Amino acid sequence: MEINSVDPRRWMALAVLLTGTLLPPLDFFILNVALPAIRTDLHASPADSQLVVSVYAAAYAVTLILGGRLGDIYGRKRVFIFGMLGFGIASALCGFAPSPAVLVTGRLLQGVMAAIMGPQSLASIHAIFPPEEKNRALSFYGATFGLASVAGQLLGGVLVSADLFGMGWRSVFLINLPVIALAIPAASLLLRENRAEKSDVLDIPGAILLAAGLLAFVLPLIEGRENHWPWWCKALLITSIPLLLAFWHYEKKKESRGASPLVYPSLFMKSGLRKNLAAAFFFYALASFFLIFAVYEQGALGNDTLATGLAILPLGIGFFLGPWCSPSIVSRLGSRTAAFGMILEVTGLIFAAILALNGRTSYLPLPLFIIGLGQGIAVPALVRLNVDQVDPRFSGLAAGLVSATLQISAAVFVALIGGLFFTLAPDGASAPEIQLAFSISASAIGLSLGVAAMLCWKRSLK
The missing domain is CATH 1.20.1250.20 (MFS general substrate transporter like domains)
Structure with missing residues (x-):
């Protein structure tokens, strides 16, 4: 249920929530430095290298709205821990990837799990802090993105150059594991479950329509310039319009019937x-x-x-x-x-x-x-x-x-x-x-x- 009283452990809980805010952008910035080493070690083609970056960005963008809605329905603490656990599994898959195909698969899973985990941090801050403390709490939230941009650039170079335990570029992914191993028990102890008092049912058709429409829109934007705008990019962009219009019409119709849409048009x-x-x-x-x-x-x-x-x-x-x-x-x-x-x-x-x-x-x-x-x-x-x-x-x-x-x-x-x-x-x-x-x-x-x-x-x- 929604939190109505002030949580006395809210500032300690914030430290845990900010772990979920830090990891997704950190993994984006840290990877840029490691890409040359990945290409050499895995004998990856330029197209593979582009996919390692773009598949994460596309999966993250497409899943964010669904991720936020899952927390509203099933509980933000539960979904936060699930997303963090999934992000850890995906990081391990990336860190031990024997081939470019496995690495791309791991990055896809990372993007999805980051989108499930990330919105719970912001939603929980909104739920557990009283109005007079929200600006201060959101300052920590904003500073975490700044920390990710600084640390990602420096940490990536340090980890690859240091070649800890002979891991080379793999350490940029595996470094997530000890952080997550500490954060999940802390989340279990410090976070208080919060969600809507009247739990909705997940709108699966709406989620599929939205994911298809956003993917058709975002993927060409990410891949188009590098590939000199091939026909399939233009076709997907055109296809995204009816898909997103169909999603919006479906959500309006569902809300008008009193059902629970993924996104409330009202x-x-x-x-x-x-x-x-x-x-x-x-x-x-x-x-x-x-x-x-x-x-x-x-x-x-x-x-x-x-x-x-x-x-x-x-x-x-x-x-x-x-x-x-x-x-x-x-x-x-x-x-x-x-x-x-x-x-x-x-x-x-x-x-x-x-x-x-x-x-x-x-x-x-x-x-x-x-x-x-x-x-x-x-x-x-x-x-x-x-x-x-x-x-x-x-x-x-x-x-x-x-x-x-x-x-x-x-x-x-x-x-x-x-x-x-x-x-x-x-x-x-x-x-x-x-x-x-x-x-x-x-x-x-x-x-x-x-x-x-x-x-x-x-x-x-x-």
Whole structure:
């Protein structure tokens, strides 16, 4: 049942919940550094290497809404532990993979389990903390993403280079196992079960329709650019439209009969939720910045992979520190905190674009730090803007919706901004052409974040 009294162990429980927040993005960032070693050891083709990354991203994005809804129905503690156990099994499968096919299978399972585990953290924070403590709790939540971005880049390189016990790249997956071995017993002891008082029945047809529609939409966006947009990518994108429309029609019909849909269409009658989800979509255009920055560092400045990873660290540090500033900013700006963070990001992006265009690269750490700081301030505030629009019994669904929106946004903007960048700076482009492409693309990301800031700029939480 839903928690009505304050849990005295809520801050200890938060530490456990944040483990489920940390592991999914950490595994994304940590893998980037290990990919060259994986290709060499497993004799993986470039297509296999791309699949190792994309299958995780696609499975994660497609399953997030279902994952959040499972917590609402069956209990967030139970689903959190199940997801974490499954993530551990998938990590072991990846760590001991004898071939690229097994590794891709493990990454698929990792993505699904991450999407089942992750929304329970945010939904449980919404359920167990009173309103006056939520901003502080969400600051820890936001800082965890910043920690993942910093630690992932550094830890991946350290683990692969150290070659602990001769494990090489396998340690980037196996390191999850001791963390999970500690987190699951702690979750059993410290988390209090919470779910809707009236448990719904899982809408299996709706889940299948949504998964099919999202997969048909997201997969081409992830795979299309690398494969030069083959016919099947275009066919899947077209197919996604009737699938998602069929899902929406089915959910509306089911709710009108008084049954339990996977997603309640009536929730979207709230203009606040629609605007804040739209803000989340435009906000995560920043995901494409990591792609264009890496190409700019290596193609225009001639830096290697390690130097590129170190160059982006100021952004990660800002992302880690930003959430700690968020509560004090909330006390002054209220619901405009998210927009304030986004404005900082726009400032940093424009500053970085100008510096790159003028070749003043030694000053780039400053705008990168500003971008990360703004991201860290905006994330917890934006999450709360969305989740607070929904009845607490649907907090898992709300967590899944906002998380899925961010992941879908990442896929869309990596395709759009990446397409813009590589049109301006195709293979073999000169350093000045890459500089220009980076500056224009960074400005386009800033424009998207400006739209997000306008959408969530309002006077009070509702």
